[in-house]
Amino acid sequence: MYYNIPNINKHLELIIKYRKIIIFMFSFFAIVSAFLVQPKFLSSDELFWLNDSHEFKKTKMQNFQTYRQSKLIVHVKDFDDVALGDLQKLHSDLLNLEGVQKVSSLFSNDFICNEDNENNSGIVVVLNSKQIDTLKLKKLVKLEHNSYSNVVDKDFKTFYFYINSTKKLDLSKVTIPGKFTYINNISEINWNELSVFAFIFVSILTVLFRILFRNYIAALSAVFLLTISTILTFTAIILLTGIHTIHITMPFITITIGLVEFLYFYYRWHVSQYKTNELNALKKMLNRSMSPAIWTSILTFLGLGSLVFIDSDIIKLLSLSVIISSFMSYILNLTLLPAILSHFTLEHTHVPYAKLGYLITSNEVHYNKKFLFVFLSITYLLAIIGAFSLFSKTHNFFSLQVQNEQIELKIPYEQIDLELINSVKKFTEELQEKFEDEVSEVYSVVTLIESLNEASSETDELSEEAVLQAMFYIDLYDLDKKYFDENALSLTVDLFDINKLELLEWLKNYQNIELYFLDHNSLLSIAKYDQAILLTSSLLFALVIIGSIIAWIFRSYKMAFVGFSVNVVPIIWFGLFVTLFDIPLSLEMLIAMTISLGLASDATIHFAYKYYRLRYFGRSRKHTLEKVFFYAGIPVFIGSVVLISVFASLYFSQIESLQLIGLYSAILISISLITDLFILPVMLLSVDKFETTDKDS
Amino acid sequence: MFKLIMLLFVFFTYINANSSFKEELSYKESINLVRSIQDYGIKYGEGKQNVYVFVDPLCPYSRKFISMISKKPRMLSKYKYTIYLYEIPRLHSENTIAAVYNSKEPIETLLEIMIKNKKTSITPTQKIKTTLNAIVKVAQQLHITKRPSIIVEK
Numbered sequence: 146m147y148y149n150i151p152n153i154n155k156h157l158e159l160i161i162k163y164r165k166i167i168i169f170m171f172s173f174f175a176i177v178s179a180f181l182v183q184p185k186f187l188s189s190d191e192l193f194w195l196n197d198s199h200e201f202k203k204t205k206m207q208n209f210q211t212y213r214q215s216k217l218i219v220h221v222k223d224f225d226d227v228a229l230g231d232l233q234k235l236h237s238d239l240l241n242l243e244g245v246q247k248v249s250s251l252f253s254n255d256f257i258c259n260e261d262n263e264n265n266s267g268i269v270v271v272l273n274s275k276q277i278d279t280l281k282l283k284k285l286v287k288l289e290h291n292s293y294s295n296v297v298d299k300d301f302k303t304f305y306f307y308i309n310s311t312k313k314l315d316l317s318k319v320t321i322p323g324k325f326t327y328i329n330n331i332s333e334i335n336w337n338e339l340s341v342f343a344f345i346f347v348s349i350l351t352v353l354f355r356i357l358f359r360n361y362i363a364a365l366s367a368v369f370l371l372t373i374s375t376i377l378t379f380t381a382i383i384l385l386t387g388i389h390t391i392h393i394t395m396p397f398i399t400i401t402i403g404l405v406e407f408l409y410f411y412y413r414w415h416v417s418q419y420k421t422n423e424l425n426a427l428k429k430m431l432n433r434s435m436s437p438a439i440w441t442s443i444l445t446f447l448g449l450g451s452l453v454f455i456d457s458d459i460i461k462l463l464s465l466s467v468i469i470s471s472f473m474s475y476i477l478n479l480t481l482l483p484a485i486l487s488h489f490t491l492e493h494t495h496v497p498y499a500k501l502g503y504l505i506t507s508n509e510v511h512y513n514k515k516f517l518f519v520f521l522s523i524t525y526l527l528a529i530i531g532a533f534s535l536f537s538k539t540h541n542f543f544s545l546q547v548q549n550e551q552i553e554l555k556i557p558y559e560q561i562d563l564e565l566i567n568s569v570k571k572f573t574e575e576l577q578e579k580f581e582d583e584v585s586e587v588y589s590v591v592t593l594i595e596s597l598n599e600a601s602s603e604t605d606e607l608s609e610e611a612v613l614q615a616m617f618y619i620d621l622y623d624l625d626k627k628y629f630d631e632n633a634l635s636l637t638v639d640l641f642d643i644n645k646l647e648l649l650e651w652l653k654n655y656q657n658i659e660l661y662f663l664d665h666n667s668l669l670s671i672a673k674y675d676q677a678i679l680l681t682s683s684l685l686f687a688l689v690i691i692g693s694i695i696a697w698i699f700r701s702y703k704m705a706f707v708g709f710s711v712n713v714v715p716i717i718w719f720g721l722f723v724t725l726f727d728i729p730l731s732l733e734m735l736i737a738m739t740i741s742l743g744l745a746s747d748a749t750i751h752f753a754y755k756y757y758r759l760r761y762f763g764r765s766r767k768h769t770l771e772k773v774f775f776y777a778g779i780p781v782f783i784g785s786v787v788l789i790s791v792f793a794s795l796y797f798s799q800i801e802s803l804q805l806i807g808l809y810s811a812i813l814i815s816i817s818l819i820t821d822l823f824i825l826p827v828m829l830l831s832v833d834k835f836e837t838t839d840k841d842s
Numbered sequence: 843m844f845k846l847i848m849l850l851f852v853f854f855t856y857i858n859a860n861s862s863f864k865e866e867l868s869y870k871e872s873i874n875l876v877r878s879i880q881d882y883g884i885k886y887g888e889g890k891q892n893v894y895v896f897v898d899p900l901c902p903y904s905r906k907f908i909s910m911i912s913k914k915p916r917m918l919s920k921y922k923y924t925i926y927l928y929e930i931p932r933l934h935s936e937n938t939i940a941a942v943y944n945s946k947e948p949i950e951t952l953l954e955i956m957i958k959n960k961k962t963s964i965t966p967t968q969k970i971k972t973t974l975n976a977i978v979k980v981a982q983q984l985h986i987t988k989r990p991s992i993i994v995e996k
Contacts, residue, residue: 266988267903267988267991608869609869610869610872616994617893620916620921621910
């Protein structure tokens with residue numbers, strides 16, 4: 146309990162006696178682990194997501210080839226014969242690139258018409274854009290621009306090339322006319338860039354710790370501990386789960402949790418140096434910090450433990466990285482840290498910035514209950530609205546607005562006949578009716594058969610005879626490979642401006658025909674969306690568990706409310722921020738929320754533990770709060786400043802996933818810090834069950 | 843009286859229009875019809891799926907069609923064509939058609955005329971006229987107006 150002081154004398158004696166062995170053994174284990182149990186940092190995180198994807202497995206079961214999809218946007222000054230030639234050549238060059246399976250552009254389009262304008266001919270002609278001159282092509286496209294809006298803009302200056310490939314493309318050897326933009330949604334990990342960010346992290350840590358603690362011991366021991374903690378955490382995760390693939394963002398979770406835990410211990414050692422006995426600082430560091438630290442680990446374990454049983458590698462890894470890094474940090478702070486610090490004594494231990502805590506205390510101790518009530522009421526109102534929106538209008542919450550994109554689908558068949566054509570036609574009509582202008586065109590063998598029928602007969606109605614005749618023309622013009630293979634039809638949906646997730650969900654749940662997604666962009670979006678829903682629900686559940694455990698630790702049901710509120714406040718206000726700026730909920734956001742939750746729950750325990758302990762021993766509310774700020778507030782403040790700086794620097798990364806994690810985490814940690822400094826102490830005062838002394842008044 | 847005459851006029855015009863309205867044949871009926879004159883058709887290709895084609899050897903579109911299928915081995919191995927020579931009156935191809943039917947290897951002659959632009963013609967014999975009449979009769983029943991006209995059998 147919070148009023149007990151653990152006896153750590155024997156433990157400390159052992160640590161000091163074997164301190165060199167301890168340092169060597171941890172270093173040795175870490176090095177051996179780093180060499181023997183190497184995680185696979187995938188060059189791209191797409192397979193990481195796809196491994197968990199039900200839709201991806203479904204597609205693979207059918208032996209359908211899946212593709213990466215990238216988009217090349219080319220801007221030309223004038224669409225003349227020269228530009229036409231260059232663009233046609235570009236289309237051919239792209240098709241000839243290694244790994245390219247399909248290129249959709251204006252130059253892959255087939256224009257179907259009757260040979261004779263007066264319709265005397267019974268032969269249908271299929272003209273490829275390559276066979277048409279600039280003027281005729283412009284005329285044909287202008288006639289039906291809606292059908293071509295995804296491949297060319299109205300002004301004939303911007304052309305879109307959608308490339309399906311099985312490999313990452315190297316466009317360096319392709320001559321691209323005019324100005325161009327290449328959009329490849331799959332982020333590749335750039336190890337050089339990551340090394341730069343690691344360097345930035347170490348630099349920020351060293352400079353800030355040097356300024357704040359006036360020594361290099363803090364930074365060096367932090368880097369050493371965090372390195373060992375990260376290596377051992379991932380070794381443990383790999384050995385426990387057998388999952389070797391590690392998401393690029395996960396080390397940020399372990400480093401964040403490790404750093405904050407380290408600071409609670411180190412700071413206590415730093416400020417306890419003034420006593421004559423050298424061991425005193427180490428004793429204080431251990432016996433004052435170990436109890437709240439183990440409770441934070443237990444809290445993390447119980448709060449996020451249930452997530453480990455969810456059948457998803459990503460969620461397993463996320464939750465395990467938080468839980469194991471928390472326990473690993475605890476072990477290292479109890480053994481390795483005192484072994485290192487026992488070699489040093491400090492001269493400059495004065496912390497002038499501690500006065501800030503006294504300033505805040507003097508204001509908070511006379512807090513206005515009405516303000517607290519109003520603030521919490523607004524927060525909970527927002528929480529209710531948020532929860533309602535999340536579960537009732539899921540698509541709006543997890544929106545993925547896209548423009549000029551494509552979705553590639555396969556529809557298995559046994560025989561191409563009128564029945565199959567009609568079912569695909571019905572699907573196409575339902576899709577276009579549901580999404581109207583948001584979907585610009587749906588291309589399939591049905592579109593082709595309809596065009597062929599329109600060109601060869603006077604009726605638009607499809608008959609068995611018309612289908613057979615169209616199939617004959619498909620053979621005659623070798624169009625089959627474009628639209629179907631031996632056992633499946635290909636279907637391309639051109640998206641104009643749409644919430645792609647809503648469409649993907651609709652397609653996923655479409656019952657009348659079997660649909661399989663081929664492009665990795667769609668498969669990834671579905672996988673991320675599914676995981677995001679699961680993780681959001683799990684995070685909400687974790688919040689309730691955390692609140693309950695805090696109530697049990699402090700034997701006060703009011704503390705459940707404090708614990709829940711302090712953890713939920715950053716998430717809710719961050720939710721308001723993203724809603725105001727219309728930012729869709731994403732997995733990166735949820736990882737940032739997991740980090741924030743880990744930090745907020747740690748802060749709650751450390752603050753509350755110190756508060757309850759000091760109040761139990763009869764300190765006044767004001768004095769208690771001053772001490773809480775001094776011993777817990779400052780480490781939280783320092784840790785948060787370091788983390789905010791590091792995460793903010795990630796925003797300048799080239800990898801979109803890292804950019805988002807950086808931005809969201811920096812914002813969330815900032816809100817968390819404000820909550821810890823201004824809301825948590827006031828809430829602790831409001832649920833204070835101890836008797837008020839004279840000094841309080 | 844005038845009103846009655848006008849009414850009768852409208853009624854008979856309607857009846858006349860209806861009787862001249864093309865009666866659409868079902869797909870099965872169309873196939874049965876083209877099959878009924880199979881012996882008069884010129885066979886081309888070795889595929890399993892039957893395709894019945896009405897062409898005029900002098901029609902440029904028909905020539906393009908025959909040229910296209912003859913150049914594609916897949917079109918000859920997948921489909922078996924029964925080619926009916928059906929004259930477009932304005933092209934006056936009756937004598938050319940007669941030359942094809944009169945030759946020992948009609949398909950070779952037809953390909954030479956249609957692809958290599960060989961010029962040949964004879965006055966049709968009675969037997970050839972019977973053949974042509976049978977084709978015309980079926981083509982009219984099928985309302986064939988364009989060349990080439992293709993009917994693909996399932």
